[in-house]
Amino acid sequence: MGKFKKPIQITAGIVISVVFLYLAFRRVNIQETLQVIARVRWQFLIIAVAATITGIYVRSYRWRIILNKDLPLSYFVESTFVGQFINNVLPFRMGDLAQAYFLANKGNLSKSTAFSTVILERLTDVMPPVLILILGSFFVFMPEQIGRFNILIVVAILFSILFCVIKFQKKLVGIFEKLLPNSSFGKRLHQFIDNFYAGMSFVKDRKRFAKVAALSILLWGVYGFTAYCCLLAFNIHINYLGAMLVISVVAISVTIPASPGYVGTWEFFSILALSIFKVGKSVALSFALLYHLVGWLPVTLLGFIIVLKSGISISKLENQEKTNM
Numbered sequence: 001m002g003k004f005k006k007p008i009q010i011t012a013g014i015v016i017s018v019v020f021l022y023l024a025f026r027r028v029n030i031q032e033t034l035q036v037i038a039r040v041r042w043q044f045l046i047i048a049v050a051a052t053i054t055g056i057y058v059r060s061y062r063w064r065i066i067l068n069k070d071l072p073l074s075y076f077v078e079s080t081f082v083g084q085f086i087n088n089v090l091p092f093r094m095g096d097l098a099q100a101y102f103l104a105n106k107g108n109l110s111k112s113t114a115f116s117t118v119i120l121e122r123l124t125d126v127m128p129p130v131l132i133l134i135l136g137s138f139f140v141f142m143p144e145q146i147g148r149f150n151i152l153i154v155v156a157i158l159f160s161i162l163f164c165v166i167k168f169q170k171k172l173v174g175i176f177e178k179l180l181p182n183s184s185f186g187k188r189l190h191q192f193i194d195n196f197y198a199g200m201s202f203v204k205d206r207k208r209f210a211k212v213a214a215l216s217i218l219l220w221g222v223y224g225f226t227a228y229c230c231l232l233a234f235n236i237h238i239n240y241l242g243a244m245l246v247i248s249v250v251a252i253s254v255t256i257p258a259s260p261g262y263v264g265t266w267e268f269f270s271i272l273a274l275s276i277f278k279v280g281k282s283v284a285l286s287f288a289l290l291y292h293l294v295g296w297l298p299v300t301l302l303g304f305i306i307v308l309k310s311g312i313s314i315s316k317l318e319n320q321e322k323t324n325m
Contacts, residue, residue, distance in 0.1 A: 013091025013260045020264030024271055029282050036234065036286040044233035048294045051226040056080050056299065058222060062124070062215040066202055067117045071107045078306045079103035083118070085303020088261040088296055096122070105312065116196040124212060128220045129248035130155055136245040140276050223247045230291040238277050249273035250291075261300075266292045 060076035067076075083099025100115035107114075133151050136142070202208040227250075228243035238246070250273055253265035270288030271281060279287075 010091060016256065017259045017264035020259065020268040024264065024267035024285060024288065027281065028285050032282040033286050033289075036283050037290065040286070040290065041233045041235070044229045045290060045294055048226045048229035048233070048291075049298050051222055051229065052295055052298055053302070055219060055222040055226070056084070058215055058219045059121070062212055062219065063117065063121045065208055065211050065215070066120055066124075067114075068202065068208065069107065069109070071103075075103055075106045078310075079106065081299060081303040081306050082310075083303075084299045085307065088300045088303075091257070091260040093257045102310070102312070119196065120200065124216055125219075125251075126158060128216060129251040130158075132220075132244055132248040136248070140245070143272055143275060220244070220247075226294065227291065230287060230294060233290070234283060234287050236274070236277075236279055236283065236287060238279075242277060245276065246270070246273040249276075261296055262292070266295075 057073075057077060060080045061073060063080065064071070064073055064076045079099050079102040082102045083095040085095065086098040087093055087095030096118050097115065100118045101111055103109065104111040104114040130151060133142070134155070137151070202212055224240060224244040224247055227247045228238075228240050231238050231243055231246070250266060250269045253259075253262045253269040256262070256265045259265045267285065267288040270291060271284040274284040274287065275281075
């Protein structure tokens with residue numbers, strides 16, 4: 001992997017953000033949007049900010065269980081904040097690498113071990129929004145972009161890949177060994193695969209699996225509460241289950257890796273989600289902008305402060321692209 005600030009990567013991220021911002025702002029009455037923002041009930045946004053930070057702690061605790069190392073929870077919390085901070089300011093989900101490096105540095109772990117569990121931690125977040133979207137499609141009319149058929153295709157593909165990864169572990173490792181014999185990249189990749197499979201041990205451990213599942217439910221409950229508070233701030237009358245459906249649609253924006261901080265993609269999918277409930281586009285855009293700010297600003301500021309206090313430069317975190325992950 002190249003440098004974090006490759007012009008092509010930065011340019012691609014900006015282009016994708018601009019395209020989605022155009023789609024989000026198209027045919028919107030800006031004056032009406034500003035008027036809606038001026039009437040917002042800020043007390044609910046403050047509660048939403050607190051819920052956002054709570055979600056980081058829940059996510060960090062779940063990551064600690066997946067990694068299964070006797071390290072202080074604070075290491076995982078700080079690393080998660082740092083990862084979110086980098087993801088919020090740089091494109092292509094570079095924060096995932098920074099998050100792994102930061103934990104590896106604090107916990108004296110191999111970067112490959114830390115990164116493999118970051119990937120696993122991200123994969124555990126795939127299923128909740130997918131299930132919510134599938135169930136929601138039976139009760140409300142979904143936009144064509146996220147129709148039930150499209151979701152089922154994605155689920156089938158994901159389960160097929162996961163099944164092959166688990167079922168044919170030895171064969172896959174053997175293939176990589178033959179394709180990349182004795183190369184430094186091959187050795188790093190082999191180490192990553194070994195650590196990835198080792199991290200998946202929580203699936204076979206009923207106690208750990210139950211904890212991860214429970215924390216995933218709790219985490220998405222916190223996410224739903226955050227969105228619900230933001231909806232209340234704008235007097236958008238959607239119940240809690242509806243808020244869960246909204247965040248499940250917005251979660252799609254997080255899977256688009258090129259956009260730094262999900263700028264543009266977050267707004268577009270927030271508006272798309274609220275269109276399910278016939279919310280006008282000006283109100284939906286107002287909600288999208290402040291809902292995004294609630295999730296972006298506190299995490300970014302705290303992550304930046306943690307990086308400064310750690311003594312690790314941002315450039316060093318960026319340069320971990322080139323190192324042995």
